[in-house]
Amino acid sequence: MVEVWWAQIGAARDAFVGDLDPVERGRLHAYVRDEDRARFLLGVTITRRVLGRRVSLPAARVGLDRTCVECGKPHGKVRADGVELSVTHSGELVGVAFSTRPVGLDVEKVDPGIDVDGVARVALSAEEARELTRYDGIARARAFTAYWTRREAVLKATGEGLRGELQAPVPAGIQVQELEVGADHRAALAVVSAEPPVVHVEDATQLLS
Template sequence: MTGHPVQVWWARLGDARAGLQALLDPVERARYESTVDPAGRGRFLVGCALSRLVLGELLGLPPADVPLRRVCPRCGGPHGKVHLALPPDGSSGTRPAYDFSVTHSGALVGVAVCRGGEVGLDVEESHGDMDVDSAAGVALSTSELAALYARPAVERQPAFLRTWTRKEAALKALGVGLAVPLRELEVSAPERPPAVLAWPDRLTTRPHMSMTDLVVDGAHPAAVAVTVTVAEGEAGEVKDGGVRVALHDGSELLAGYAR
């Protein structure tokens, strides 16, 4: 199957420079200024700026003019999943439809962009003091928990994080986030090719989804999931159950703008 790859850019918290604030729209600026935690504020700035620079280049728009919208499906507030709000097809010329996903964990920030499908990206910074037992009780199904605790203790954190990233990426691609509990979604074992084995009962459809595992900086697990919404295969080349991914240096892109 052929098609467009998923483009993924990785950046870092340290890329948050004051000059990037000029890219924020009024809603983003209000959220940025109201975020008390400095690290959270920096990650938000990097995610917004990187999204705008990437999408602006793809769409032929100044990055500050890229129309991004955040609408919570439950309350209507400006904190839902961010999406590209281009005009209807009749007034958008030849601009293609893109979906994108933003993720961050610790010092890592990533943006994935896909044409012709819905994309989800997740990364988890691995660290030694993570409480795997508490997180696993929330995120894993009964069978996944049993499989996790059948492993030697030293293998449990990397196995759990691999499973977690796959689940988060899948739910982000569906656009439901954590509105669907992670434990209701089952994925393949960490050593197996990534795949959804069981969907939550509350989902009315069972989408065609492909996933690929990634590793950032040689240590931190990540995953990309794509749900095809047009002709099957146009969202990415599916090969051995995965998605073709093109990796880019988001830190370099941000530095180029900040200069």
């Protein structure tokens, strides 16, 4: 079972900062752009509030570990006891997935000006690159972004991040699906599981109000 919670960037409030731990506050204040700060704050807040509700703890007391397995800095895949998590933000959207199995969630805002052919060559499989030739203009940018989020979701599920082999086919035992998030963004969910997961999509508006 996977729960995917989505918020719009406009839902961020200064008051949410009170629930962050010192490490998260440090990261929050290091962002230069307001929109990056808002997206990070929403990701943390959704994570803390959903987990807090599950275990009847105030959001601020939920224990999260952000240690990067590569370097030890607190910018890694977020972890908590008893649940698998994945956080993503891009453009107007922030999403957090909560799962019983290792999970990767990725959203990207569609960039209409993207050099699709240039990136597709390094980021997509030959078959995906071929598929893209069926589209033009914005449809092409959307199709590319859909493929891209699928790949990122897989790499985020395995925890490899972008060091993983981008052009490799999806490994067996990983279920990937596209999630509907409107015309301006594309999103995908990957779960390490033999069976396609049951997915519940939730709007975080209430949770954040």
